[in-house]
Amino acid sequence: MTTLTLVQGDITRQSADAIVNAANSSLLGGGGVDGAVHRRGGPAILAECRALRASRYGRGLPTGQAVATTAGELDARWVIHTVGPVFSADEDRSALLASCYRESLRVADGLGARTVAFPAVSTGVYRWPLEDAARIAVDTVRATETEVERVTFVLFDERAHAAFAARL
Numbered sequence: 001m002t003t004l005t006l007v008q009g010d011i012t013r014q015s016a017d018a019i020v021n022a023a024n025s026s027l028l029g030g031g032g033v034d035g036a037v038h039r040r041g042g043p044a045i046l047a048e049c050r051a052l053r054a055s056r057y058g059r060g061l062p063t064g065q066a067v068a069t070t071a072g073e074l075d076a077r078w079v080i081h082t083v084g085p086v087f088s089a090d091e092d093r094s095a096l097l098a099s100c101y102r103e104s105l106r107v108a109d110g111l112g113a114r115t116v117a118f119p120a121v122s123t124g125v126y127r128w129p130l131e132d133a134a135r136i137a138v139d140t141v142r143a144t145e146t147e148v149e150r151v152t153f154v155l156f157d158e159r160a161h162a163a164f165a166a167r168l
């Protein structure tokens with residue numbers, strides 16, 4: 001049984017076995033969660049991301065997939081980088097957003113992580129509507145078989161927190 005909990009705040013201040021980063025496919029950092037993870041986590045994370053690019057992801061990490069690095073200075077053992085889809089009004093990309101949560105949990109299981117913190121993937125720069133993103137996030141985590149004991153959704157602001165609370 002996985003327990004789902006909600007927190008409002010900065011995911012880089014969370015303590016968990018694994019913290020999920022809403023990365024972009026370059027793995028080289030960006031704004032939002034990604035910027036905060038690298039800023040607070042320090043250069044070790046970026047160095048590992050660069051190595052992953054050189055070895056396995058020369059074309060970038062595909063949307064919907066996830067990969068782990070160590071967590072640098074963060075209060076976590078690993079950062080799991082996942083690439084959310086950009087929201088599109090013309091094309092249903094929700095399977096890709098669901099895949100981010102499922103694949104992140106699969107990577108967490110591979111590492112032996114028992115507590116995982118997720119941000120609201122794709123709801124920032126990638127513009128996914130919050131209510132729909134909350135539905136996909138909560139329903140996917142609930143439907144995924146995993147050894148992870150606690151999943152914490154870390155929502156940056158009141159609006160995102162309310163959307164996730166409503167779905168939970």
Ligand code: ADP
Pocket residue numbers: 009010011012022023031032033034036084119120121122123124125126127128154155156157160
């Ligand atoms: P994406 O590119 O996948 O949309 P963003 O990082 O731009 O990712 O935003 C994802 C969500 O994370 C947004 O709801 C944003 O408000 C929120 N967010 C931004 N910074 C942080 C942070 N430090 N901790 C938790 N959530 C954050």
